[in-house]
Structure formats: structure tokens, C-alpha cells
Amino acid sequence: MSGGVEWGLHCCVVLSGAGAPVPAAKLAELHDVSQSYLAKQLQLLSRAGLVRSSLGQAGGYVLTRSASEITVLDVIEAIDGAQPAFRCTEVRQRGPLATPAERCDTPCPIARVMAAADRAWRESLRGITIADLVADVSRTTPAEQLDRARAWLRA
Amino acid sequence: MSGGVEWGLHCCVVLSGAGAPVPAAKLAELHDVSQSYLAKQLQLLSRAGLVRSSLGQAGGYVLTRSASEITVLDVIEAIDGAQPAFRCTEVRQRGPLATPAERCDTPCPIARVMAAADRAWRESLRGITIADLVADVSRTTPAEQLDRARAWLRA
DNA sequence: GACTTCCTACTCGGATACTGGCTGTCCGAGTTCTGAGGG
DNA sequence: CCCTCAGAACTCGGACAGCCAGTATCCGAGTAGGAAGTC
16 A cells, blocks of 8 residues: 555644644645655645645645545545455456356456455445544643644644 | 465465366466466465475475365465555654654554554455355356366366 | 386476556746835 | 735646566476386
């Protein structure tokens, strides 16, 4: 899985806490990552409609909807793409004992098993929202530190 | 995910049906894939202890245990490795607002969510064995074709 | 006929090049705010 | 005092190199079986 997914999730968590647009440069500095590369991930989030960008001074990125309406899966699919990790190449239709295509109305058992596992994975991630992550962070970190983070974002 | 996983699974299904060792070259011809590259995947299966190789004439690969005792996850982990797709880089410990390492006794919420999804994925794949795949194939393909395949393997 | 020996053919195993996608970087297009100048 | 306008600084967006895992390939090491030769 692309490493940018982690950055994208962290950014969404931060954006949900900030009340104003946050420029990409600030997000990059906060997480100590390459500004140019993070910009690429934010572009992907923007294309997927998860965040909205505003130009000019005091511009930056904002979530387009409530953090409770953005699932972790949304972010992953926005950055890594929505296609499943396993792609059946229809091996059974090749070689000397190839099954004719007309008999392949049902998917290959292997592909079916893989698809089921993929669904389980996605379902697990679809059940968690950015708001859940924020709640978890709020519970495990002292309030003083959260205030400091919010102040740093405004500055 | 590595494409070799698909080949490895197909090979395990075939090996479970063949009563004698099957050389890599035959498996490659049967699936119409590169012999040299398939050999690499079979080596990985061998290192993981899923198959046993015998040299010389009439040599080849055999499953080391019953098909009902080999899960799909076993094959995937043998070829693609057992490490999870998501690796937390501890972003929270970096940047101007870094959380000190001493406070990071609990894993990052993002990592926790990812790990849970990964467990769901693996659990789904752990529940299916090669024998299940074979049973599925036997049910959906005519017996005549299965006999033809077994005869081809012996030749 | 049975045993020994050698030889051939066949097998796997690891070491070696090549390629696509992720990683990382850069500069240009566009917008908003600010400040000066004029009415 | 208010409006207009030009400028500057800041923002995002897409286009451009670099590197590593996965892909594909090759040849060498080792073994099992069989055929020939000998007792």
C-alpha cells in the first residue's frame, strides 16, 4: 500500500480540527514530510471530493463534509485507487487444458475467495470515520497538547 | 499484491490432485506462464514448507500435507511475505508538535484501524483451504475434464 | 543371471538483468489581500 | 472619507526525474534412473 495513505489520513484528522483552511506547506511542516510530495496526495484527496482547496492568501485545504461522514476507506481509495489488490488473470483460460471462455460464466474460485477477503477488509475500514480517529486521539492525548496544536495551526 | 500469488494458488490446487511429483516445467506449461519465474514462486513455497521438492528423474513438487491443512493465507504469506500492507511510520513523533516517544505506549489510532482491517482480511483467507478450492472446482467443472487434466499431468 | 560401474538426462536452486509504479522535486497559472493614489 | 486600481505575495495544479520492489531470465549443482560391462 502506498505510504501516502498514512499522510492523507493524518492530514484529514488535522483538517477536521482546524476551523480555517490549512495550506499544504503547513501540513507538511507539521508532519515533517516533503511539501511537494504531500501536495500530490492532497491533490488526490481534492479530486476525490474529500477536501476543497482555496487559492490566494489565507487559502488552503478544508474538509468538504463532516469528519463523521468521511470514512478511512474513502481516504484510502482516493489515494491508492479503488481497485482490489488481487486481479484475476484468468489463468484457467490459458494453457493446453484451457477452459473455454463460454464455460467461465462464474468467477474463478480463487478470485472469489480473494474478493471476499477484499470485501472484509474494505468493510472493516468503511466502518471507521475520521471522527472516530479524532475521538481516539482526543481520549489518549492531554487537552493541553491539543490546544497547543490548534494554536500552532493558526499561527 | 504480487501476481505470483495467483500462480502459487493454482499450483497448489493442481498438486493436490496429482498423486505423483509434478515438475515445475509441467506446471508452467499447464498454466502457460514463464517456467523460470514460476520456479521462483515454487521455491518460496518450498522454503515455507508447503511443498517438498525431489530431484532427478520423476522428480518435482508435492504438497507436504493434506490440502485441507493448507490455507489460502499460508500460500499468500509464503509468496508475498507475512508483513502487513500498512506500516506505521510514527508520524506523530515527528515535526514541531512531535509527541515524545515515552508517551507513545499505545499504537497510533490509524495504525490500530489498519491492523484491524488487516486481521479481518487475513482471517477471511485463513478460513479457506486448498481443499475448499478443489471442492469448488470439482463442483463447477465436468468430471470428464478433470480426468483429462489428471491424464495430462501423468503424461 | 546378478552385481557394479558409469553415464545420461532430468530436476531444483540461487545469482543475474530489466521494467513499472511509487517516491520525490520543480516551476508555472491563478487568486486574494494590501496599499497607494485619485476623486 | 470612499472608491479604483495596480502590485505583490501567497496558493494550488500539473509536468518532470530517481529509485526500489516485482518481473523475467539464465546457468550451475546435484540426483535418480537406466544401460553397459564384468564376474
